[in-house]
Structure formats: structure tokens, C-alpha cells
Amino acid sequence: MDYQAILDRLHKDFIPDTAMGNVASYIPELSKVDPLKFGIYLYAHDGSSYEFGDSQEKFSIQSISKVFTLTIAKELLGKELWKRVNVEPSGTAFNSLTELEREKGIPRNPFINAGSIVVADALLTVLDNPKKDLLKFVRKLCGSEDIHFDESVARSEKKHGYRNKALVNYMKSLGNITNDTEDILDFYFYQCSLAMTCDQLSKAFMLYANEGKHFRSQEQVIDPQSVKRINAIMQTCGFYDEAGEFSYRVGLPGKSGVGGGIVAVHPQHYSVTVWSPILNDKGNSALGMKVLEDLTTLTGLSIF
16 A cells, blocks of 8 residues: 555645634633644554654644543553443533433543543542653653643643533532542643644554554553454544544544544554644544545545
């Protein structure tokens, strides 16, 4: 497969346009990002890599980080985790409160905000230093020590994260939160502020395209059964109320973030990251969705 030729065609065919949508503004720091940034990085199973554009520039990965925290929590807690969070598609916005009331404080899945906050609470219980441990884990996955939290983004989220404060306090009132809510939100906001490049994200997500093995050393980091479960949740829940659309158009497990990043994996083939900060009305990268749809069309391959 001539991936570079395919990426070159995508680079030619797709150009960021502010008419496609808007950058995230509910976190003020994210609104400062140049909306016309555009990059892609594809890491293939054979160790080759392909890229164009702003693939080496760091951006706030936001909800993509939820895959990393879920992975750690699942490894440490096993089936106990699923007593506190479900694995069903939400069908509502990522920060919705309505389902929590109906389902007595148990979030629909670990990728909506409420679900990831429960995962953060679980990690606070079992880890002495969750922030440090998360950085260590992500650095290991992508083979780079140059992974850090963006302090300005974390501060911006803390200052304006009223919706997340409502979510954690509501779940606390219903008995599904154990630790101090401020401590949980501090960790949650920092995890979302992780800054990474398309290059780093694609290499880290090879874990989910390589049966739980490290992309470089081939060390078995997590069990293949864990990969199966996490990929399934990405497939059905990785794009909130646009998960069905992504499955239909792209046909790969993936995860988006309001920083404009989308990571998708084709098991035993590749991991690919697209970054374009302009979001559609569902909070997913407008251009990223289109590019990945054409990628699987041009390769003729998806998981289906």
C-alpha cells in the first residue's frame, strides 16, 4: 500500500476552511489555536511512517486522553470498573447531564465526560500520583519523554469547567464518586490538557493496532483481550452522538478531542492521527472526519 501517495492526495484534496465550523471556545485557551492548522501522521504496522502538514506540532489532545486513563484503570481494576461505568453509546452530547439522572449516576460509557470523571476518581483511589503515572504511561507508549501537560489549558479548564463540576457533584450525590471532587477535577483537567503531536499520538495508539504490544519494542503492555474491549468502546462510543456516523463513514475504532485531533486504528495495519482544530456541531474535527473517510475509501480497507 502506497500510503504516502494516498496522504499526498488527501493533502491536495482537503484544505481547512473556517466555514466548516469553529474552534472550541468553551475552554478559552483552545480558542487561541490557529483554525487553519492541518496535519496527519500514519504509522504502519511494519514500522514505516507517513505524514504531511502540521504533524509535528503539539496540540491539546483533550478527550483522546480518556483512552489512556481507561486503559490504566482497566488494567488495575478489571471488572470492578464496570460496576461504576457502562459501555453503551450515549446518543447525547459529551457533557450531558440528562442521562445521569435517568441512570442513577452511572455514566453510559467511559468516554463521555461523566464516565471519564468516574475513571479519574477510580485512579485517584489506586494510584499515589495519578498525574505522574499518566505521564509515565503515555511517554512509554509513544517512546518519547517530551510529553507534558499544558498548564495554561489546564488552568483555563479549571476556571471555566462549570459543567464538569456539576457532573462530578451530581454523581457524588448519587454515591458514584469516592474521592474529593476538587482533587478529581484537578486530575481530570490535567489529563485533558496533555499536549502531543500527531506523530506521538499515532505511535502511542499502535498499542490498540498491535494486540497490546509496544510499537517499537514489541513488549506486551496490555493483554490482547483488553485491546479488544477498548477498541470496541472506541468503535461505539469514541465520537459521542456522532459515533454511528464515524463508524458508517470511516469504519475504524477511534477517538476524538475538542482540540481538533482524531486518532483511528486499523488493527494489524496502522494507527493514524489527523489534527484540524475546526469542529463541527458535534464537537468533532470537521476536516478530520472527511479525511479519514477518504483514507479508508482510497485504501479500500476498514474493519468491516
